[in-house]
Amino acid sequence: MAIQDILKMGDARLLRVAQDVETFDTPELHALVQDLLDTMKAAQGAGLAAPQIGVNLRVVIFGSGKANPRYPDAPIIEQTVLINPQLEPLGPEMESAWEGCLSVPGLRGLVPRHVALRYRGFDLQGAVIDRKVEGFHARVVQHECDHLDGVLYPTRIEDMTQFGYTEVLFPGLDAASEDD
Secondary structure (H helix, E strand, O other): OOOOOOOOOOOHHHHOOOEOOOOOOOHHHHHHHHHHHHHHHHHOOOEEEHHHHOOOEOEEEEOOOOOOOOOOOOOOOOOEEEEEEEEEEOOOOEEEEEEEEOOEEEEEEEEEEEOEEEEEEEOOOOOEEEEEEEHHHHHHHHHHHHHHOOOOHHHHOOOHHHEEEHHHHOOOOOHHHHOO
């Protein structure tokens, strides 16, 4: 299909609550998912949500099934298409870690997230997905699903002294290599 432009913070479309997908396994849904995959791959992202390319549907993708050169220390996450997701934290434990976003390029922030969660939803054909995950996998899912509710990670930062340009926070690190 095609690599799409990724919307940037400030674009009002990123603040909308996305609509549920009502029909699965359609040519339009397949085309959307292919556009998301192509765009995520081109940007070397860890995940991407449909609202980030201007499509107001509850569709996220994440993982690639192989090591991501931008996240060499992160565990490999199975490539997943998750439609109409529901997240359930598995306990109260939270952990803060640095996040970036393709819609907020060049910036990083220390964001608290649930350490473990269960996510449920559907794949492209409408089959149920039900997984329990933790760590980086849980963080990526929470980050991408936030986009479906019009939430960008800077609004989750608790200490704004822990938010800034990657090149300032992490001198010598390629700013473009640290966005989700």
